[in-house]
Amino acid sequence: MPDYKAPLRDMRFLLDEVFDFPASYAAIGADDATPDMVGAILEEGAKFCEQVLAPLNRSGDEEECQFDNGVVTTPRGFKEAFAQYVEGGWMGLAADPAYGGQGLPHSLGLLISEMIGASNTSWGMYPGLTHGAMSAIHAHGSEEQKQIYLTRMTEGRWTGTMCLTEAHCGTDLGIIKTRAVPQADGSYAISGSKIFISAGEHDMSENIVHLVLAKLPDAPAGTRGISLFIVPKFLPGADGSVGDRNAVSCGSIEHKMGIKASATCVINFDSATGYLIGEANKGLNCMFTMMNHARLGTGMQGLCLGEASYQGAVKYAGERLQMRALTGPKAPDKPADPIIVHPDVRRMLLTMKAFNEGNRALAYFTAQLIDQAHAAASAEQRAEAEDLLALLTPICKAFMTETGLEATNLGMQVFGGHGFIREWGMEQLVRDCRIAPIYEGTNGIQALDLLGRKVLGSQGKLLRGFTRIVHKFCEAQAEHPQLKAQVAQLAGLNKQWGELTQKIGLAAMKNPDEVGAASMDYLMYAGYVILAYFWLRMALVAQDKLAAGSDEAAFYQAKLATCDFYFKRLLPRTAAHLAAAEAGSDCLMSLPAEHFAL
């Protein structure tokens, strides 16, 4: 397994130099999140991830979770690492102080989760799902529910899950079969079977709090008839301690391609006691409020695994000796040159680097929006942040996982045959990454959400909220002595993005299939343009620092070189996505379904 070193310098570059987090933390009243405090937290988090989680990553993959008669055992060391995590207070880092949390900004929680995901994605699923459940309870639970559940989850004594999918429906939650029957005491009897429940059963916590989508007996059909319930594994005792076992059981765990140390459970509810959370029949809305956060988290898995893979690939490329550089030996004292001398190896490494650092910028910008959506001073600022979040979230989820998967595959390719061997750990990163384009809403669903619901659904308003930012940036930098050519390139693409949107919008008025036909390529096009914007923002800072005579010239020059690479070699992919997005639905819909097999 490649060693993981948290990219603290790059994180600080974005936080302090590109996005001015100190100012935005001050603006949301996060007085505790001083630069020193943030630095100290990141360093502590890095230590935990590098020293505790990373060493368990490959062994976790080899051992997998074990299932025996309803009991799930996580791999060696996982439970102890979780105890350390809880002990360190990490679970409550960004949680509400009213329920025991430290109340630090959400973005800081995401930075920690980046390091966790890069060092051990499987392990990160356990606290990750708990955070998701916590945010749903925080947003929609009653005060009593918060006191009972949220406080214990914040402490890390209880963990959480989200139980949505059933065997016959994943995307289409309108057709779930799990039923909730009202009981005399105000609780509900929940019956049904849920699948793909991450962290659904394990040995890390004393209780597991399932958030379950189910239908009331009189519920309307479809998604407007779904309610959300809290169904704990153990019922809370009168004093809030762990009481009787509820009729919730783990039927089996899945054997998967990757994230093998994350328990993916079938959870059976057999007239289990559940408690309605939020309003009846509004369960899907409750889920949606937490989805921005969860989808950004999933997008970050692409970044995490791309980063881990890059670190391994760069190290290997500097050590592996194979062939001579075409321009003559670079290490004449050795039997061959390190493969990093070869242009095609550099193409792979720079592709990874450009995606990782670009995606990190996108993720942090989005994380900053999450802070603002929660806590900006004015309602207007909060709404503006919400709008940008709504637009960027599906792009984060899908673009970052598509490109993250590409990055992990490239990292493996750099290793040649050794990349295919488990021992080296590079193929695990590909397998672990492969789920990210699928779960938390497939990337196809993200694309529909982006183009159909967000962009066209708002008559372009959400899109303009972002393209205006890019437009202003390009106007301001149009004469930048070093960057003006790239600024012009971005400005052109930004304009084209609007034109493409209009074109699809017009076509979609006649034929709704035009949205689905264009959506995935539209999303990828958008992602490449957005990354170009963030690469220029980073390049701008780097130019300024170099002009000011920084003593970290190499760091800033590497940023400029990677930006140059991105514009020359990756951004042209927009042309292919544009053509495909403009191609219309006929070439997809003309073949009758039964003729696909011919």
Place this chain on the structure above:
Amino acid sequence: MPDYKAPLRDMRFLLDEVFDFPASYAAIGADDATPDMVGAILEEGAKFCEQVLAPLNRSGDEEECQFDNGVVTTPRGFKEAFAQYVEGGWMGLAADPAYGGQGLPHSLGLLISEMIGASNTSWGMYPGLTHGAMSAIHAHGSEEQKQIYLTRMTEGRWTGTMCLTEAHCGTDLGIIKTRAVPQADGSYAISGSKIFISAGEHDMSENIVHLVLAKLPDAPAGTRGISLFIVPKFLPGADGSVGDRNAVSCGSIEHKMGIKASATCVINFDSATGYLIGEANKGLNCMFTMMNHARLGTGMQGLCLGEASYQGAVKYAGERLQMRALTGPKAPDKPADPIIVHPDVRRMLLTMKAFNEGNRALAYFTAQLIDQAHAAASAEQRAEAEDLLALLTPICKAFMTETGLEATNLGMQVFGGHGFIREWGMEQLVRDCRIAPIYEGTNGIQALDLLGRKVLGSQGKLLRGFTRIVHKFCEAQAEHPQLKAQVAQLAGLNKQWGELTQKIGLAAMKNPDEVGAASMDYLMYAGYVILAYFWLRMALVAQDKLAAGSDEAAFYQAKLATCDFYFKRLLPRTAAHLAAAEAGSDCLMSLPAEHFAL
């Protein structure tokens, strides 16, 4: 695991209708390969693959090969399937009758290997490596060596391997350390350790014939000092039976991401007895003569796994009910529509279909060239076929595996969460496919071979041999009533291909890194253009058949729809590859190696 059905109709379409194999078989004097005989062989092969190999594919992946103290046990049923294969005479199908083979055309052997690879890639490695070793012995062995080894390999009693890679060198064979010391009896004592030896040890055959690259004591440094040796596991007895055990042993097997039922061995030679094959110090040349064949075979693994994945995905997309079509319910009697109604699902399926069928056309065209290179009537025809083969082989290997990997990933994506679960078999196809861009020369090496050695190395001659064919085709079809727009598109890209080549060639004269900088995108560009050519050849036949009132209209219409999709949605990727290939080496080479980790 998705059921596998050999795509016999599509195979016959290419053989009989597009490429006129009956005529080319007649032209090379393959009188036995009548259409009836070919049809019968393909049907028998299909039966074996569908009924014997496919059912062992998933169990083989789960069981993997087992290693115990030098002994390798293949998964349950593998040995018996191999016995059936041998019994059926498949090993000698395309082998020389002088050594017991049936002497059928090489292309026919490739068609059988396509079905084998699609039903069970791991299993296919055992006969595949044997065929590779057979062709090397056939081309370079002495008459005595052929009598001893080739006859038994043709029978299937003995199997073969190719032992090239060592722990410190894969691509760079010039630095191998395995040594061959001449012995008084004319044999050599071989000492060294080879890794990644597919089929290096197993329980299927009574003897294993290793072809080993090693250096003589006085060998010149680098690749011009490598010799090839036959090193059998058991020395042949005087009567040709299995004699004494040679000092060859399997040290361990690798634990891999995929093709887990293919034994990937460390093979140790401890003063083992070996026999020089071919001339001393010319071992790499001996290996190269068989590489065209092996590289096409590896390229076909991309096609095989893409096809298997497509079959699974189409079936699932027709059965899985999820959401309603945006244009209104298509299966109103069911709780939801089958997902094949959704444009984005169709995008994924058609991408797979377009790659699979396009790659199959490329593969069969190339297989036909192999026949001609071996057996065309005139030396001129043979040389012409060799030239085209030299150009197309690296493209087959790399383009077909890149796009095959994309196809298997899409097939998995169609399954949503279920795609990630081992039980469904879709993720295995991704894992099994992932090695194909790596082994038999990484795709990066193929790209260098194509651009550096083949295209620029021949001053463009090899390229013009192919672009001329495309040019003539486009001229002839320029006024085709239905296809002229696509013909014009292809003609433009074909011309642009030449211009791109010239541009890189000029730049490379000043700076050899320009070749490596452009090579991978150049190869992908070439692949897309070549597939466009083959798609039009298929579309042309389809148009003709429809015009003639074929009673298989649906089959031909599906071809036209897929061609249309390819031109509109996949071919535009050439724009991105063109821009990247033209971007030059500066953006790859400017970053100092030690700054990649910043």
